């Protein structure tokens with residue numbers, strides 16, 4: 243049964259607190275606040291006991307899925323377990339009690355942490371400098387695009403177009419358009435990678451950049467990346483990496499070595515931080531030497547063992563975020579990187595790849611697999627076979643909730659019919675992966691033998707299927723006795 247409203251626990255006189263007897267003279271509020279500012283009626287606040295309040299909020303928190311309570315194989319999102327030690331480190335008083343306007347001399351530790359995080363990210367990616375300012379991947383993309391625009395402008399013309407594959411995440415074209423570019427689509431080939439012939443067809447001197455995700459959104463490594471980079475170089479086109487899938491590359495290979503000029507990181511995905519509820523995130527963007535003069539201000543520099551904020555960047559695109567970005571997320575990423583070290587980060591990616599390939603192998607006989615090659619940290623199945631029996635990917639996703647699993651990403655990438663995009667991450671045990679595969683196989687069986695139970699799922703959640711648009715626009719928080727409607 244869904245949790246009741248806190249108001250429904252209320253009855254007159256119940257209290258959740260007890261205060262000691264007053265030991266000072268009692269004064270009336272009217273003495274201090276003018277009568278016209280005082281309310282006429284008492285506020286209608288609920289009156290509940292402390293334990294009722296605790297239970298109410300604890301129950302509410304349990305009505306949802308979370309990484310701490312459930313396996314969460316949301317493809318592309320990298321919903322890994324976030325070590326609790328990172329939260330402790332982010333709460334160190336030295337980090338939480340500073341003010342962004344405090345003088346540099348009194349913020350040396352925080353500046354050092356940011357400086358060193360930048361160095362770690364530069365080393366991991368093979369780039370020259372990083373700006374930590376963007377608050378999410380999407381903002382990193384736009385910051386990158388604006389730097390690319392400024393770069394081309396300084397070379398004579400900002401150019402007109404940005405090339406983006408048909409498998410790309412929606413934020414890519416959005417960032418290109420917001421930065422004043424027209425989007426040109428490049429097709430994927432039959433193997434799920436950038437079609438080199440199509441790329442040659444669209445690449446010309448009017449193109450400013452190629453935005454690519456690697457491994458791409460099908461979980462496949464773009465193994466022709468050096469050829470791609472050479473095709474672009476002929477026309478002076480810059481290569482941008484959407485780094486959302488960096489979880490597959492840590493310590494194994496570096497975007498800078500593959501020819502990428504600009505890269506954004508999603509600290510909240512690759513480098514741990516609970517996300518999925520809307521933030522906070524952090525989307526630093528890194529560049530090769532040629533783009534350093536265009537970085538947002540300020541950048542953090544070190545001189546004579548002191549750290550300072552440098553606003554003197556010759557051709558900077560300006561500031562893109564209040565103060566210096568989402569500082570707490572940076573602390574967590576820094577703690578994560580320093581805890582694991584170079585060897586540990588490499589193991590993260592190796593295990594992420596191993597887990598995804600293991601699950602792909604177990605599931606490929608039960609769901610259509612459009613691209614039958616080894617994957618990186620995620621893979622994409624298609625529910626097209628189940629669709630023939632009238633069971634959609636949405637139905638399968640809803641049915642997973644009954645078995646206690648958060649569904650994978652669905653209907654993305656757009657080039658796969660009835661897509662189910664599964665990313666297990668490195669932090670799950672073989673037992674959990676097996677349990678999820680067993681359930682997926684059971685649902686495949688149900689889809690054949692008892693499709694109605696899948697089509698009417700979920701059956702065990704506090705609410706069943708909502709009209710998603712209506713639920714978002716006409717929020718109704720009233721608790722109704724279960725009447726079946």
Ligand SMILES: *Cc1c(COP(=O)(O)O)cnc(C)c1O
Pocket residue numbers: 318319378379380381411413414455459484486487508523525
């Ligand atoms: C998550 C994601 C983004 C956007 O990143 P945000 O941090 O959510 O803004 C872009 N591209 C891909 C492939 C992603 O998975």
